[in-house]
Amino acid sequence: PQLFLPDMKETYYFSRNFNEWSLRYYASIFQDGCGLMRGEVTPGYGILKPKYIREVYRLLPQARLLMIVRNPIERSWSGMRRVLGKLGKSHDEVDEQTLIKWLDLEWMYQEDKAISLDGNYEHGLMEGDYTRCIDNWLAVFPKESLLVMFFDELVRDPAQVLIRVSKHLDIEHEGIWDQEKLRETVNANPSSTMPSYIREFLSEKYSNEIAELQKRFGGPTMNWL
Numbered sequence: 001p002q003l004f005l006p007d008m009k010e011t012y013y014f015s016r017n018f019n020e021w022s023l024r025y026y027a028s029i030f031q032d033g034c035g036l037m038r039g040e041v042t043p044g045y046g047i048l049k050p051k052y053i054r055e056v057y058r059l060l061p062q063a064r065l066l067m068i069v070r071n072p073i074e075r076s077w078s079g080m081r082r083v084l085g086k087l088g089k090s091h092d093e094v095d096e097q098t099l100i101k102w103l104d105l106e107w108m109y110q111e112d113k114a115i116s117l118d119g120n121y122e123h124g125l126m127e128g129d130y131t132r133c134i135d136n137w138l139a140v141f142p143k144e145s146l147l148v149m150f151f152d153e154l155v156r157d158p159a160q161v162l163i164r165v166s167k168h169l170d171i172e173h174e175g176i177w178d179q180e181k182l183r184e185t186v187n188a189n190p191s192s193t194m195p196s197y198i199r200e201f202l203s204e205k206y207s208n209e210i211a212e213l214q215k216r217f218g219g220p221t222m223n224w225l
Contacts, residue, residue: 002171004033010042014052023059037169039064046133053140064169065141069213070151071224072128072206076103077198079127081189091192100201131212152220158182 006029011017013026030038046067048056056063070078080103084091091099137146147168154161159177166173203225213221 002037003169004030004036004038006030006033006038006040009040010044011040012042012044014056015042015044015048018052018055037171046130046137047127048136050136050139053137057140063141063145065137065146066149066165066168067130067134067146068149068151068154069130069217071221072130072209073199073202073224075128075151076202076206077194078189080198081192085190090190091195091198096195096197099198103198103201104205128206129209131209131216148217150217150220 008029011026011029013021017026029040045056080091080099083102084094134146134148147164149161149164159175159179159182162177162182163173163175207225210221210224213224
């Protein structure tokens, strides 16, 4: 009850909408949350170019940042399954070379919109390059502003993750939530086993990134390869 999130998830104000929306319009999205701690959920902000991160800081220097990190191998495959679902296909219906090309470009279906390849985002920065994302944000915001959590922890103990979030936001919590609601799967992808050639490709692609995450954070990252 101390928090407010607008109905619009993923506003993308500081990225694709920065030159389209006025600051007044962006602020109006949060006007119903006066007196509450207000925030938004836009995962794409993770790969913002530094100049846009500096704009976030200029407007919201006291912002508290939350980031959930997932095994980049599993995240990339999850993203691929979502793309294939949008195309009405399974990975068995697409040749190996095309799948690898999609994964390497992070993803081909977005190319026309120039979402992940250009625009306001860090050019060429893959969404699984977490250390670079984190470094870009902490080059602008103080370290204590950012809480890094892991998808593995969210799956294993969502209540504990909520407690950590509450402490990071400095809000009260009773630690009592509807356990059934906490375990509810939201926006799930179709289930599919990752082909061995894709796992091999992604493991090689992200091996250095995972090694760096292991050095910085340990914990769940130690099992990611």
